[in-house]
Amino acid sequence: MKKWLPNMRFFSLIGLMALLLAGCGKPYLSTLQPAGEVADMQYSLMLLSTSIMVLVIIVVSILFIYVLVRFRRKKGDEAIIPKQVEGSHKLEMIWTIIPILLLIVFAVPVVSATFKLADVSPMEEETRDENAIIVNVTANLYWWEFEYPDLGVITAQELIVPTDERVYFNLKASDVKHSFWIPSVGGKMDTNTDNVNKFWLEFSQEGTDKANGLFYGKCAELCGPSHALMDFKVKPLPREEFDQWVSDMQNAEVSEPVNELAAQGEELFTQYNCIACHAIDTGEQRPTAPNLANFGERSSIAGRYEFTEENLKKWIKDPESAKPGNKMTGSYDHEGMTEEELDALSEYLLNLKVQD
Ligand code: HEC
Ligand SMILES: [Cu+2]
Incomplete structure (x- = not known):
């Protein structure tokens, strides 16, 4: 084996670790x-x-290395017992x-x-x-x-x-x-x-x-x-923007559907009983599911996916593969949901906003 090879390995390992750890920063x-x-x-x-x-x-x-080197038994020392320092x-x-x-x-x-x-x-x-x-x-x-x-x-x-x-x-x-x-x-x-x-x-x-x-x-x-x-x-x-957000939340009315499709979505939201778990009013607390009053302003879906329409549909259609064991799976007929229904539901949900 060439002499420099182990060295190269060592440096690539260090390089790789640096790259990996850079991801933590x-x-x-x-x-x-x-x-x-x-x-x-x-x-x-x-x-x-x-x-x-x-x-x-x-x-x-x-200290350890010093003692190892300094007090090694040398030739001619065999019979000598060094000074004892116990106690x-x-x-x-x-x-x-x-x-x-x-x-x-x-x-x-x-x-x-x-x-x-x-x-x-x-x-x-x-x-x-x-x-x-x-x-x-x-x-x-x-x-x-x-x-x-x-x-x-x-x-x-x-x-x-x-x-x-x-x-x-x-x-x-x-x-x-x-x-x-x-x-x-x-x-x-x-x-x-x-x-x-x-x-x-x-x-x-x-x-x-x-x-x-x-x-x-x-x-x-x-x-x-x-x-x-x-x-x-x-x-x-x-602070001023925070206060603005608070007052928007406090004064928000429950979002009206923005168009025909969203209105269908709102209906489906009741039909599929989503409304039984999810509140859509900013002040309402439901222990069963996230409040969706300002869902359209989130930056992720279920804390898991990037916030896109496609991911929202994926979540509603099959929450179980997104988050195994979550408490939404099984509460409605996922399999029976059609593309049109998913379109309508996401149009409705993506437009639930409290800020203009
Ligand atoms: C049995 C109660 C229940 C029902 C019914 C239900 N959900 Fe959910 N939903 C949940 C729970 C619990 C979560 C949180 C899941 C998690 O993140 O682990 C959730 C999360 C969500 C999210 C993500 C919220 C966020 O803040 O990112 C959306 C969107 C959603 N549900 C839409 C719906 C729709 C649409 C329906 C009806 C078709 C529905 N849910 C029916 C319980 C329910
Ligand atoms: Cu945990």
Whole structure:
């Protein structure tokens, strides 16, 4: 074998890994590109702990190699027993005190960050800040609901928040344990069925711009066959635009069908009993399915597909292959649905909007 070949292999491996890992660095999905106060804090703690660990590894490796080389038995040494240091006061002090110091260096910022991250006083009754936005998050197999209790607004699959201020969350689950995570902004925190977890996040305008206005959110707790597809999107807006969105949602009437085809779709929506599960009014909460009042403004379908008419039809016709185990499959006659019916339903749904 030629001499340079193993080298080439080594470098191609490194190159391949670099390419692969580069995929992890998307600003809308990467913990390593923090986009807000919480993410910044968590990122600096990661850096600090990693640096301390790397420092320890380097020092220990150097000592190890030094001792191996320096105290090797050489020719002529056979009969000599080196100086014994067992129980050495000095050495024991050194290797007890150094780790304690390292732990203190780590513990101080960790404890202080823990208290900062747990400060939800603006959402508590006694210390309530009237301007703070509160969102009740409910995680369901396999979709997310976002309710703004003070604003009387409900939406699903897409979280809308103001930028550059703290947003407070009540987290719970309706069926099994899930976990709420927006990798580039912070989290994750469990959503449980028997208690409400609270925390806050801040979405920086700068990070939002880098991510082109849309962050990806994830379920971070294995919850069933479609766990990996239980995604949501986060759209942070400057405060005025957020207020505009809220008032549009508050004043929205239930969308009238825009044309003949959409009117047929609306009828089918009742005939197929879609309406039994899906609310189409911005303020109405249904534990059975995502609220569709502003469905036409989403950026994905079922948190899974890109937002196109074709994908919408694919979803309605066969939700099971899109998200195995989802709670919509089997609730109506999928197989019997005709192309014309799918056309009408999607025309209706794609035009459910609250903003012009
Ligand atoms: C048994 C209740 C139920 C019925 C009936 C039902 N759905 Fe659904 N639907 C759901 C659930 C649950 C989801 C969320 C699925 C997921 O993402 O895991 C969903 C998701 C959707 C979505 C994606 C929503 C989003 O925010 O991305 C659309 C669109 C939709 N359904 C349309 C329909 C249509 C059209 C019908 C009637 C033909 C219908 N659904 C009937 C329960 C139902
Ligand atoms: Cu999950």
